[in-house]
Amino acid sequence: MAISEVDTMADRRTDVETRQTSRRSFLLKLGFLLNGIAALSVSVPVLGYVLSSFRTEGPFRSWIPLGPLGDFPEKQTRLAKYRNPYTRPWDGPTADIPCWVRRIEGDKFQIFAINCTHLGCPVRWFQESHLFMCPCHGGAFYEDGSHASGPPPRGLYEYQYKVENGQLWVFGGQLPTLGQPA
């Protein structure tokens, strides 16, 4: 075999190899690209689905009637409840939201959220000592919702209200927290 002949064979082999290598690396790149696009098209709806509940803006809050004014005697604080406006058929009793209604006089009201401003436990009204007391960590609030004692960082959360057609309305629909009071 002549030397030149061997050289040509070797050349041919490298030629084939490089051709194959470049095809393989092209396929690899194509594979990554395709899967990248596929992953993106899968993850956008999935993330959108999961993260949608991060939204705090939405049709959550609205005006809800609490009952005729006659249900709330003057200078008294009464427990009222309403069905949360934003609800699902399977919510059951959890969508019944309680609140404390204080009728100061006439059309002047205060509507307090049930949740203590410390850690959200249900505060209880004591007519005799005119205090709201919390059973969890001992927070107490005065009749007007202001902080009386204990660890809560602020007074009770207050809902907006209006009086229309002899009815008391509350603007509710959202669990109040320090970052988003009522």
Next chain:
Amino acid sequence: MIERFRKVALWIDDRLEVSSLFKATAGHAVPRKSGSWFYVFGSATLLCFMVQIVTGICLALVYVPSSAMAYTSLEHLNYQQEFGWFVRAMHNWGSNFMVAIMLAHLIQVFLFGAFKYPREMTWISGVILLLCTLGMAFTGQILRFDQDAYWGLGIGAAMAGRVPLMGPAIVHMMLGGPIIAGETLSRFFTLHVFVIPGTIIAIVSLHLRLVLSKGINEYPVPGKLVKKETYAEEYEAEIKKSGVPFFPKAISKDLVFCGLVLLGIVACAAYFGPEGPHGIPDPTQINTAPKPDFFFLWIYAILSFLPDYTETFLILTVPFIVIGILFAVPFISNTGEKSPRRRPVAVLSVVLILISLGVFNYLGTFAPWSPKMDAWTSAEVPANFLEKRSPLELQGSLVFHTKQCINCHSVGGNGGLRGPKLDDVATRLTSDQLVRQVIQGSGNMPAYGKNLSPAEVAGLVAFMRTLHSATESPARDTTQPVQAAMEMDQPKAFAKAEQARR
């Protein structure tokens, strides 16, 4: 016939490689002294996890993860479903045992220096498992969808709501909507049944693989230091010299302990029965005092002691600092002494942490920081505090009840623990000081100025002035001569009451 069975067995083994897998895992050599009673907690934690998987799957066959029906389905499990009460009790006690034994495992590997070189990742994967297990405990408590679950979610939301800027968004994410409702339960069901158990299975696999590849920790010997350069050789030499196969040698104690644990779970489940569900998860039923399960009582206790100006900062940072420290343990002390006999700081930290957790949990069981909401209608002032008292003083003791003073203050051991007990309040405060304290409040006491009539204040103060032991005289105004001060005391209260009556 037997020959045929043998052939089938050999064929299966050849195709599935069972015996070689067994030899490489259960048959791996461990240091002889590591087959110790101290080394049984890891396998027992795993056993508890298996109990939880089996009982959990059983419960999921019946439980309905909907906030309208969950409570009913739990009651059905308790009273209608065959052995439903027992499976629920097993699941509850399995979780109690799992948390407790995992804690024992954590303490053991910490005290025996098992986290040191080269087992850092074994420790870190263990910390992840600890967090997952606590996550299971919390989400499991939510699935027992009762009053405590509802308000527990409220507490979680109130904490998350303290995050600056992102707070409201995180609350919405956590609850799956604007309030605690149907989607909240579905969310926690998903975490409890899919996400966290899946993570646990994956991390347990890693944890066990590391136990195999990095070897089980040798029994620590005081004075025998871990050095990166020589450790691998020394460990190998020890295995060669005195190693025993895990199965059937070292496993015996694990087996005994696991058997006892399983029997313990069964016995507790049979004796104590299932936990709850307590009140229905109806937020309008506000006469409730929400309390977390046992594992989280200490957090509940700590949250009542934090000064309000540090609270948000501490709630949002301390958990991450604590978890960070747990992860950092193997890097804080990576080599050197392993034996607890030569590691006083490690031993004292464990003692300190255990005592703190114990004390906080104990306080959590009776929550002295909370008013006793029903004391004013259920507790009474003992008779010896009322004997031979004047009508005004007796009237004062009624005010003490009807104005709910007794919800926070106790007399003769009856009443709340929120405020100081008043058995001998007369020796601490004079009449004037008592009046001021009642009307203006201070410290943690609300001001009662607007809610008590002058007559009620007079009666209340007259009653409190009688609260001192026979051997101690009541406090007097030291700016006045003794006689005058004593005389001024009682008549003044009477005079005020008289004035008010007119």
